[in-house]
Amino acid sequence: MNEVFKKLKPYLDKSMAIGSALALISWDNETLAPKEAIDNTAKVIGILSGESFQTLINPEVKKILDELKGETDLSDFEKKVFEKLYKEYKKMESIPTEEYIKFSELTTKAGSVWQKAKAENDFNLYAPYLKEIIAYTKKFAAYQNSDGKKLYDVLLDEYEEGFTMDVLDEFFSKLKAEIVPLLAKVDEKNDEIDKSFIFKSYDIEKQRSFNRWLAEYVGFDFGRGVLAESEHPFTNGSHNHDVRITTHYYENNLESAIFSTIHEAGHAIYEMGIDDKYTQTILGGGTSCGTHESQSRFFENMIGRSEKFWEPIYGKLVELFPEQLQDVNLEKFILGINKAEPSLIRVESDELTYCLHIMVRYEIEKLFIENEVDVYELPKIWNEKYKEYLGIQPKTDSEGILQDIHWSMGSVGYFPSYALGNAFAAQMYHQMKKDIPVDSLLKEGKLEPIVSYLGEHVHKYGASKEAMNILKDMTGESFNVDYYITYLKDKYTKLYNL
């Protein structure tokens, strides 16, 4: 180990340990903790978060990082760790501590105001907070912006390194041109598709046993992971030997838990596949939000909603629920779980419309970061965009602009990663089908070679390789949205017999 790098080790280790503790506290909070503990837990989280910040952002670490800049004999691993930490450091250092604390307080408060505003359908309650969050976000982006980028590009770079408005504008304009008219055609035929069987009564204990089996079937390793339940499904991992996912069971919805489980298992399989040399280091997680989402959406949609995937296992589901599924053959089941309809709520939307929901948010974020806009105008803009792209309009702000938590947390520039993830997945899937016999593997119920293939090309690198390079090395070309559009068009043309 490089002698200067060695000096960094205790700081990295302490940061890792506190990070692990915070991850566990958050997991516990969402899955098991007693209700009345919450205020006291918040105090613990506050103290440990402050401690975590100070562990890496302090004069001693700064000194070591400055020394490391001049080192020429760093190993690849050391270099990557340095670069990632240095980037984070520069960003945090650019923000005056006092402003950072004020912003933390603002977002904490905004979180509960947003919840109230959503519950009471009162955007005006939330608007002043949103306004202030936008102002801080622009200010912080300006602090970080040493090389004259556009501010929204600075924000995008935080979540998806190297991606800019230029790339995203092209991405979304193609989507708009192709998917908006496709959706219209699809929607015309929706009367023919009956998915009411999904909403019959399904015993939760039986769902539990099926979902547990299903997680393992797709590749979730229970020796390194936990599947639990929470209000909203999520993945939470400390490192590749401890990855946890949740799902949520509804008695009157068979597909909700199934696709949450597969989605979160996709995230988990990514984390579990990271090479042990990155375990408990800052390279030990996924490389970007979009890449993470590419893995979850690949398992959930590209594989998980395909007929081939269900061929060997649908019988098992029918066996568990013979009455509910007696008139539902595989074809009807596949149509049901893929039915695409314009809808208002992003998290409940289907594979075809999902990116249109993201497009609305992307355009609004661009607007309020790159332009001056009256926040009180945003609900109207939101509604108009829904009308334009999805053909429907929210009746209330609760099912409109108030639906997402992200902005209240100060996460601006994050939404595009959701859409990019789908596009990454389609590009990877296209290549995968050239390299391994995906369809016949699915039909034979052999998912291991698929997991291994992704492990080799994506997972094992952890955060040591940028999303763009992963895509390029795997598929031989840069990010290309066309695969995603072709995938959606092919899939829905066939499904809907267009």
Added chain:
Amino acid sequence: MNEVFKKLKPYLDKSMAIGSALALISWDNETLAPKEAIDNTAKVIGILSGESFQTLINPEVKKILDELKGETDLSDFEKKVFEKLYKEYKKMESIPTEEYIKFSELTTKAGSVWQKAKAENDFNLYAPYLKEIIAYTKKFAAYQNSDGKKLYDVLLDEYEEGFTMDVLDEFFSKLKAEIVPLLAKVDEKNDEIDKSFIFKSYDIEKQRSFNRWLAEYVGFDFGRGVLAESEHPFTNGSHNHDVRITTHYYENNLESAIFSTIHEAGHAIYEMGIDDKYTQTILGGGTSCGTHESQSRFFENMIGRSEKFWEPIYGKLVELFPEQLQDVNLEKFILGINKAEPSLIRVESDELTYCLHIMVRYEIEKLFIENEVDVYELPKIWNEKYKEYLGIQPKTDSEGILQDIHWSMGSVGYFPSYALGNAFAAQMYHQMKKDIPVDSLLKEGKLEPIVSYLGEHVHKYGASKEAMNILKDMTGESFNVDYYITYLKDKYTKLYNL
């Protein structure tokens, strides 16, 4: 708040936060964490434990404590916090850091060696570690011993402030004189008691629902607590709004989970009853091991194994398991769950013999701390004492001297607290019966007044009041072993019709 005390606050808060995180990690480890995470979790625990140590044991805290010694206007709360911290500080400070680290490494290693030795019935494997642990324990006790006490008294004081060998010698000699002959008489009549119904097959899902109900029935508040499952039942709490207990279900043992649940619920009810002013402070836990054990054993044995307790609820158990319990009336059930027999394993022993198991350990600890003894002689000494007090001898060291984990962890002087807890409970119970109509409350299924009574006299104080003062203020006299002996004699004379 006193100005000097205020300076202590950030250190106390940070220590509390890290302590909470460590408690949760340990809970998670025993209940849910994936198997393969253990090595990585150990690393996190190591780092956070070191951090926790350094948070309170450092020159700045020392300076503040020295200043505080001279302060005259501390509130009661501040004074108690200071005293507790100062005592801990003096103890930790007396041990050279290097020796402390070596001892930590030794006990970590000894833990796994002990496990192996127990599994393979090989005391010689463990003996060198035990020898070294004893040597360190004596050395550390000598460091702390500023006022010429006997070394074992220094150790006892750590777990049960103010208790000495003088007190314990009297305690155990009375027990020996009364309980050893009582046990012999009891054992003569054991052929008449059939408890085979306990070991029939009891569906675990039904046991789960009964135990959950039972925990709530005795006073466990699920708004502030969690009941989960682990190999060995335990209680783990961060503060009075987050107290967690576990139990363990065996298909072929009805009583094991029931009495584990009540026992741990007793610990939890103590923690839950602590006043909110102590929440998340170093006074926010129970005041001593023995006092904690007094509460768990009170609920488990004095209440939980009494006929009055079961009168209103036994029908519920029979309803759940009608076949298994069809020939078991309440009387037979009560006899079954109270059957007392000489046995070899402490954690499985009954109410009557439990303290004899402790007596063996107490005498051996005294021997190896106060005298020079060849550790290789200890198994023989152990076996002879079992023969003398319980009338039976272990055939292997695994079911003899290797059965307990405590010494491998460096816990010497802890065992007596288990016995003292029972005696505290009997003394409290005697007083309680004078103050509230315990029997009729139990018969009416009203446990709340019993919980409140203990809350008022024991729980609410947390660690702000010493065990001895709790006993004295509650019962009007100092610790008095006679109540315990009378309790056992009365109970078993009646039960066994002696």
